[in-house]
Amino acid sequence: MTDLTHPIYHDEEKAREHFEAIRWPEGRVCPHCGEVDNSTLLQGKSHRPGLYKCKGCEKPFTATMGTVFESSKLPLNKWLLAVHLMVSSKKGISAAQLQRNLGLGSYRTAWFVAHRIREAMRQGELQPPMGGGGGDVEADETFIGRDPDAPQSRTPFRNMCKVLTLVDRKTGHARSFVINHLNTATLAPILRENIAREARLITDEAGHYRGIGKEFAAHGSVAHARDEYVSREDPTINTQTIEGFFAIFKRGMRGIYQHCSKHHLHRYMAEFDFRYSNRIAKGVDDDERAVRALAGTVGKRLKYQRPHGQAAALSS
Ligand SMILES: [Zn+2]
CATH class of the missing domain: 3.30.420 (Nucleotidyltransferase; domain 5)
Incomplete structure (x- = not known):
């Protein structure tokens, strides 16, 4: 298991650097106009950390823009820790456990964090068909x-x-x-x-x-x-x-x-599909699995949804 005392899990600045490296492996891309490596970091007290300004379209942007982390109040280092906990526990992790591990104020917040991460784990559309080449x-x-x-x-x-x-x-x-x-x-x-x-x-x-x-x-x-x-x-x-x-x-x-509930079952399935498809037996360790989940946060948004519907009792 990975070292959970690593700075990316405790220091927001380090977490942002880590996420930026995953989001922009080939240079910082402006999400508004697509310009690559043509932006400057906005410094000074009036700007939030990690805010860039594109020299092409002059619009500001951050690494979390257009990801499931966008407009979240939770610091990015806690998001990274949450992702790590979810991808590394073979059977998953309950919202209550996540709430304790992240020191979150409410169960609702933990529940929502977990669902956003499941959304990141969801495979995108346009996956190649399975069994190609006669498998x-x-x-x-x-x-x-x-x-x-x-x-x-x-x-x-x-x-x-x-x-x-x-x-x-x-x-x-x-x-x-x-x-x-x-x-x-x-x-x-x-x-x-x-x-x-x-x-x-x-x-x-x-x-x-x-x-x-x-x-x-x-x-x-x-x-x-x-x-x-x-x-x-x-x-x-x-x-x-x-x-x-x-x-x-x-x-x-x-x-x-x-x-x-049935309403959310597809997201739990995405979580189990993801961990299975990126499992240790296939040479994917916890760190690599976390990187893949973080890469999956891009281009997905999840509107705020109250946990609703009858909770379904499980039977086998
Ligand atoms: Zn731009």
């Missing part, structure tokens, strides 16, 4: 918490929130989607958009994968209903990678995030 992509679904939109059913899982996850075996990346229905109409567009045609799709035997499976180079399935998790004919047809992902996700959600 294997596992797809499966899991159920968590109560879905307030689901019609009442005697079958327990039908009343729960539904999550579809895709894992690219070669890159080790995971992508999760909160879905309303478990049917072809819902799943097919997600699979088409996120998996390369030349990939081999691997799923269980569920009917909703059958038709869409034909659109890929190959479709292998295991019969979960018959307790088959590895195909007897071809052992490479299995869903063990994705089951490993769900195991970490479930442990985290049960232990740390007991009260997660």
Whole structure:
């Protein structure tokens, strides 16, 4: 684990230098007009620290402009510490824990800090499709918490929130989607958009994968209903990678995030996807993971939202 006494976690100036180096690896870019390395630091008591003035368009800017940190009152060094704590705890960290570790005044602030960081962890649009070049992509679904939109059913899982996850075996990346229905109409567009045609799709035997499976180079399935998790004919047809992902996700959600409403579930999924896709087994250590999360703060904004909705009770 990284040294949490490092100055970037305690000194706002050092934190800003660290963040600037991540945000502007090839020179300071004016967010207004795009000029590179053509700005001066505004000094003097009337200016807040880290304020630059572009010589091209003459507008002022800071490194946090246009990031999830923009207009936050929390000092940047505390943001960096929060990011570090979130990326380095395998199962996640509760808002209450974050509140204690950062010395924050209220639970609400800690909750909001955590959600902004989840937004930074969210993968941007226009990700390349998974399984490009003919790789294997596992797809499966899991159920968590109560879905307030689901019609009442005697079958327990039908009343729960539904999550579809895709894992690219070669890159080790995971992508999760909160879905309303478990049917072809819902799943097919997600699979088409996120998996390369030349990939081999691997799923269980569920009917909703059958038709869409034909659109890929190959479709292998295991019969979960018959307790088959590895195909007897071809052992490479299995869903063990994705089951490993769900195991970490479930442990985290049960232990740390007991009260997660459906409304916010997609952000928790982004957090678990991010940590899994940038895990230690893939050579990404805590520091590197933090740098990647900080790079992800750019171009994302999160409007203030009260935590609302019924807190969903978790079941497995
Ligand atoms: Zn400019």
